[in-house]
Amino acid sequence: MYLNFLFQYKKWGYKGFLSIIDQVLFSGSNFLVNILLARWITPEEYGAFAIAFSIYLFFAGISISLTLEPMMIFGSTYFKEKVDKYLTKVFKGHIGLSIFLAFIFLLISIFTKGLVRETFIGASISLPFMLMVWFCRRKYYIRSKIDRAAIISGIYSIVLLAGIIILKEREILYPYSIYVVFIIASLISVIYYKISNNAISFNPFNDITYQEILVRHWNYGKWIFLASIASSITNLVYIPILGLVSSLDEAAAFKAIQNLTLPFQQLLAASSMLTLPFLSNSAHTVSKSIFTKQMRFLVLFFLSLSLLYSCFVLIFGRTIIKFLYSSEFYIDYYWLIPSFSIILIFMAIIEPLTMSCRAFEKPKIVLKSKIISAISVLVLGLLLVPNLKLQGIIICMITSIIFELMVILKSLLNILKEN
Secondary structure, eight states, rough: OHHHHHHHGGGGHHHHHHHHHHHHHHHHHHHHHHHHHHHHHHHHHHHHHHHHHHHHHHHHHHIIIIIIHHHHHTTTTTTGGGGGHHHHHHHHHHHHHHHHHHHHHHHHHTTOOOHHHHHHHHHHHHHHHHHHHHHHHHHHHHHHHHHHHHHHHHHHHHHHHHHHHHHHHHHHHHHHHHHHHHHHHHHHHHHHHHHHHHOOOOSSSOOOHHHHHHHHHHHHHHHHHHHHHHHHHTTTTTHHHHHHHHHHHHHHHHHHHHGGGGGHHHHHHHHHHHHHHHHHHHHHHHHHHHHHHHHHHHHHHHHHHHHHHHHHHHHHHHHHHHHHHHHHHHHHHTTHHHHHHHHHHHHHHHHHHHHHHHHHOHHHHHHHHHHHHHHHHHHHHHHHHHHHHHHHHHHHHHHHHHHHHHHHHHHHHHHHEEE
């Protein structure tokens, strides 16, 4: 049975490889930018960037849940026969929504000051441009042209890394100036997208109404939207809170050590993209006892990877921190690595369980787990963070992910017990 499971990957071999390349190029470039910024600018400046980038990811999650995630479903199913017209309208809606979110982001900057305000303004202006690249990449996935998505990611990563190096050489690298490079990298990627295909045609004469698209996207995306809000509380709120109750330096240290977990998180994301189609098929074609065995295999596989990765980071953590950041300041926060390793292990267990819920078309379970996790963060955060600061946040993170695991596991076991 396990050999069968592995052989299933052959039919996705080439596309799966390209998908991993695309993920590595796009996410890897953002990872390297974080490493270089932490290495080349002061902890206070990197803290300002980390706070702004966390809020950017929050708004990006809203846009993805309401436009891009539903587009991935409906573009290949309901609107498959008129996908060009559909994507045209989604593109316009996506741009409109991203501009609206950027405006809200800009309003938030009014309540900040100094370096943080300047960085917020830069991040808010760049938001619509960066989200355009996300649309282009997803559009190619709908058309099964993953090679072009990988090319866009390659162009984006080359321009982004070259830009930050140029800023460093000219001694104008600041937490807000990097967003100029984000805008340029995004624009060049979108120009390639427009030149390389004519799929998006702005023909006003079509039989798809905005209302039809809006209703379908909202009915599907509202659950993801709510889950995205809850997930942001449990994943993205910590850095802004640290900047508020502690200091930009401590926010920078938290982000710098958290960066060490990003390669494994990207590995989980890439594995999920390849595994979810198989699990979705199994959920509707095999018995629940067989599905349970497949799920157990995935849990053990991901858990083994997380243990290996955690051991590596624990053993060589100090050396890695010194190599990446070349700063004694970040080495002083090595004590965070064991806590992040524990969180990685829980994430490795949760990921296949969450995929299984999605395979059974039970998004409300995922939402429920995220909401309960978010509530635990809010309650514990109010009690612990004002006094314990960074230690309080670590307690919140570990407690919230335990709650998330308990909810997912209990609900999934109930599904598997159903006849």
